[in-house]
Amino acid sequence: MIEYMNVHGNPNIGVYIFANNKIALVPPTITEKDRKKVADVLGVEVVAVKIADMIINGVMVAGNDRGLLLPRIIKPEEYDELKEYIGDAVRLEILEIRQTALGNLIAANNYGALVSPTIDKPALEKIKNVLGVEAVYQRHLADIPTVGSMIVVTDRGGVVHPGVSEEERKLLSNIFRVEVSTATVNFGLYFVKAGLVANNKGALVGDETTGPELMRIQQALRLGG
Template sequence: MIRTANIQESPIIGAFATCTEDMVLVPLNTPEAVREKLGQFLQVNVVGTLVNGSTIVGSLCRGNSNALLVSKGSTIRGQDQIDIPIAELPGKLNAVGNVVLANDSSALVHPELNDRSVELIEKALKVDVKRGTIGGVKAVGMAGVATNKGLLVNPRATDSELSILEELFDLPVDIGTVNYGTQMVGSGLIANSKGYVAGSQTTGHELGRIEDALDFLE
């Protein structure tokens, strides 16, 4: 079965959904067929939500097994279904999912994130945090995807950026694209250590790179 989908009729699924090892957050009006697909491929509970009334759930929050990060003062629909603590980042930053790349052990964050935010991320997610870029891109949450088994990042990532990621996450890091050549891989891919779903425009070759990078090859 092809591991691709649209959310909100868009292949940019990373903007609309985000997942951890145990749950995937999707917009409230996501069709049942799409919810079932995501739940099956990622082996997680599917939680319908809106963050600040918006469907771009993947851009507005980021979590791991320990907590979910949102911007200060965020309203989250269906919060009672989320069984991890919700931590609010200080400051004016609203698109938390765009600026944090995290798994259960480490996080790379936007290079201009303030010290208070970095400390809160370390404490809430229980991870080592480093500031940096991927392919010169500050929106690291959309420039890469990290699971507990590997990372796939923007093909423009430099050797020094790749070595920083390998050292920080202590996992293999590979480069690739999604949705027929999109370099912001986090915009078109959601994944955990159990599975992945890519945007509907993702080619067979790209799916192969994803499976290789995130250690899903049999």
């Protein structure tokens, strides 16, 4: 299933929402109708939280079904609230590094992870352990360091910024063990993470996404209508 959505009138829904195959972290400010849409389309439990008193969960959080990586600026009470909601279903780990926009710097599914070269190498082993992936790769894509903002990948397929080379696209397919295709969202936006939230069961796209863009995303992520 794939459906259109906005958050507070903004089509950049991936800025506000993080999702894996178990949960979705949404801003407490969104409507009950939107929470239900997230739950129904993605088939997950919806958790309304802030991270560091901000509602940009998709920017601040990275992870997969095994673990969530949280920024060092998360408040203790926010961490406790998240832990209470999630329990032992997903491991929570604060990544004590200088950078805080982890969702823009780390892309992962349940097979592999790609990490921005701006993240210090000592953090890579922790990322690997928390996510439970076989390998973590660190590199630019199309000479851009914010690799997490350029990719949306599930265990069924992935989409990436159209500026990547064919060699880079093939590398991503090897890292994540799924076919990765180039795509745009929201009428030509290259940074696909900003306008797309997806898991193995479904996807939400920003409501400025065109019909051809939606079809390409749907095909790349191997989703039904």
